[in-house]
Amino acid sequence: MQKKSRIEDVAQAAGVSTATVSRALSQPERVSEKTRRIVEQVVKRLHYVPDAAGRALASGRTHTVGCVIPTLDLAIFARSTHALQSTLSEAGYQLLVASHNYDLDTEAELVQALQQRGVDAMVLVGAEHHNKLWESVKRWRKPTFLTWVCDERLPSIGFDNAKAASIAAEHLIGLGHRKIGFISGYTKHNDRAAQRKLGFIKTMEENGLIWCEAMLSEQELSINGGRLGLRVLFGSKKPLTAVVCGTDMLAIGALLEAQDRGLRIPQDLSICGIDNHELGAEIKPRLTTINLPTRELGQIAAMQIIQTLAGEPVADQSLVAVNLIVRESTSAIRSNSPPECKGVWHSPKSVDT
Secondary structure, X not given: OOOXXXXXXXXXXXXXXXXXXXXXXXXXXXXXXXXXXXHHHHHHHXXXXXXXXXXXHHHOOOOEEEEEEOOOOOHHHHHHHHHHHHHHHHOOOXXXXXXXXXXXXHHHHHHHHHHHOOOOEEEEXXXXXXXXXXXXXXXXXXXXXXXXXXXXOOOEXXXXXXXXXXXXXXXXXXXXXXXXXXXXXXXXXXXXXXXXXXXXXXXXXXXXXXXXXXXXXXXXXXXXXXXXXXXXXXXXXXXXXXXXXXXHHHHHHHHHHHHHOOOOOOOOOEEEXXXXXXXXXXXXXXXXXXXOOHHHHHHHHHHHHHHHHOOOOOOOEEEOOXXXXXOOOOOOOOOOOOOOOOOXXXXXXXXXX
């Protein structure tokens, strides 16, 4: 077995001190270009791998960032997390990712474990967290960032989730729809879903439209959840004319369920999603949606982490703009027949949002 090269071996072969080798690898700007090139050539020739633990001990940095997300199952989190990882990697940082499946106790434990591993910064999703997590972050005194929402308690990079749902509802109202349903993800321990639901209700209220509880359905964030959500909404005697869905996966499920029931989209039912999943542009008819630039969110979060660790100031709140993408799944209302809806109807002033 070939003997593992040491930093002393690199220093001897390069004709410099071990301290110079260390600086050339961890702080290349502090050595001359000629010295850096020589060290890099020797490192490559000797297949030298720096001791991460030793570098961390010397610098007080591990060059790792922790990221705790609700789930690994959803593409929307995969896109933002990949962008976060890619941008951090270019700057020499490794991303450590964990998921808690919407369990706040598990999330707090994962954050504590990452803190104990010595990560240099932490990234969280949303602003709804266990009290012990907030206390842990406060004691930790290292950079912690919130994503997907903006909250004054920590530096945040997020979307206006209420506005996203409001834009979707306004689009359908502008097309003449008045009986609009809403299929949401579960709002417990999910402030993004809760904000979208409230944004929808507020927009209905502001436009003088009444609504009933049977027009709202909370489901698992999946295609099957969208199917089940539409079945719940169709528990009334007549179908609604339009539906807003909290994510595109829910919207795709609702669209497929409607088609299985013999409904034409959008002639019989208009459907609008949120997040602009790539599948939405591939199904027939193509899905109208609210674009959430998730990759941009991940890139901005990474850049702010890098800037903060470099001692540079960053914005307290960074709101990433969302926008409507109109495709074929929505159109002007075709029928003036109002659908019936089971449940208690609410007047435009009955909900405190």
